[in-house]
Amino acid sequence: MATVQTPSSPDLRTALLPVDLYEGDEALVLLASLPGVRAEDLDIQLEADRLTLTAERHEPSPHGADETVATPLFRELGGVRWTRQVRLRTPVDADQVQAKLEHGLLRLTLPKAPQARPRTIQVKAG
Amino acid sequence: MLRTIAPLRNDPFFRAFDELLAETDGLLRGPRASRPGPLAQGTVHAARVNGYRAEDAYVLVLEVPGLTADKVEVKVEDGALLVSGEAEWAAPEGARLLHRERADRLRLARRFTFADDADLAGTSAELKDGLLTLRVPRTLPVVRRIEVKAS
Numbered sequence: 001m002a003t004v005q006t007p008s009s010p011d012l013r014t015a016l017l018p019v020d021l022y023e024g025d026e027a028l029v030l031l032a033s034l035p036g037v038r039a040e041d042l043d044i045q046l047e048a049d050r051l052t053l054t055a056e057r058h059e060p061s062p063h064g065a066d067e068t069v070a071t072p073l074f075r076e077l078g079g080v081r082w083t084r085q086v087r088l089r090t091p092v093d094a095d096q097v098q099a100k101l102e103h104g105l106l107r108l109t110l111p112k113a114p115q116a117r118p119r120t121i122q123v124k125a126g
Numbered sequence: 127m128l129r130t131i132a133p134l135r136n137d138p139f140f141r142a143f144d145e146l147l148a149e150t151d152g153l154l155r156g157p158r159a160s161r162p163g164p165l166a167q168g169t170v171h172a173a174r175v176n177g178y179r180a181e182d183a184y185v186l187v188l189e190v191p192g193l194t195a196d197k198v199e200v201k202v203e204d205g206a207l208l209v210s211g212e213a214e215w216a217a218p219e220g221a222r223l224l225h226r227e228r229a230d231r232l233r234l235a236r237r238f239t240f241a242d243d244a245d246l247a248g249t250s251a252e253l254k255d256g257l258l259t260l261r262v263p264r265t266l267p268v269v270r271r272i273e274v275k276a277s
Contacts, residue, residue, distance in 0.1 A: 035256035104256015
């Protein structure tokens with residue numbers, strides 16, 4: 001049940017953000033591609049088991065050139081507002097979540113809550 | 127994809143064509159579904175691009191998430207600008223995949239040709255936040271005034 005909110009600017013197209021989700025012993029890891037998104041344009045919210053990602057990117061401007069005189073010749077990438085909700089089936093420790101945005105890739109590490117981590121049970125010899 | 131490329135073939139000032147793109151893009155990106163579907167392993171993501179003509183330069187902006195400067199090559203060959211590169215979108219170590227919607231690597235292979243006023247040798251490239259910006263300076267036309275002598 002994704003809630004697609006109104007973009008902050010009308011020139012943004014809304015799209016659902018494709019994500020990959022991995023599970024390790026200690027944490028869940030979510031990966032997403034967000035080319036052109038700066039850290040301040042990315043919003044991550046975790047509410048109980050519901051993870052909500054929202055990111056905005058305006059149409060890339062011809063860097064260094066005066067925008068008013070730059071004529072667009074072709075456009076394959078425009079402004080976009082990505083949203084995504086993911087329901088996590090494993091409880092995570094909300095205070096320990098880490099997000100890294102580098103080279104346009106988001107890597108979100110969600111450490112599992114202690115009760116969700118694998119535990120080795122010591123077997124005592126009788 | 128080809129639909130967005132087509133009008134620019136007619137642009138007298140700037141043309142770009144993508145022999146390699148047809149191979150990666152048309153085959154692999156799949157239908158433009160609004161909801162991301164699961165992707166098979168080994169899927170390749172093709173880089174999209176915007177092109178502009180500014181007063182002093184042609185500017186190309188390519189979407190290249192995960193690409194680092196050491197993995198991108200920009201070269202001039204036969205009067206065209208060739209941009210290539212590859213980025214692995216590595217899976218976290220020791221983790222198992224629960225759900226996949228993204229390609230697992232990015233492959234960039236595009237070729238651009240320009241009008242005569244483009245100074246390809248002066249091309250500069252900058253990589254930031256997963257966007258690659260290429261600037262090809264435009265040479266100013268030399269206006270020569272011919273004196274008309276009265277006989």
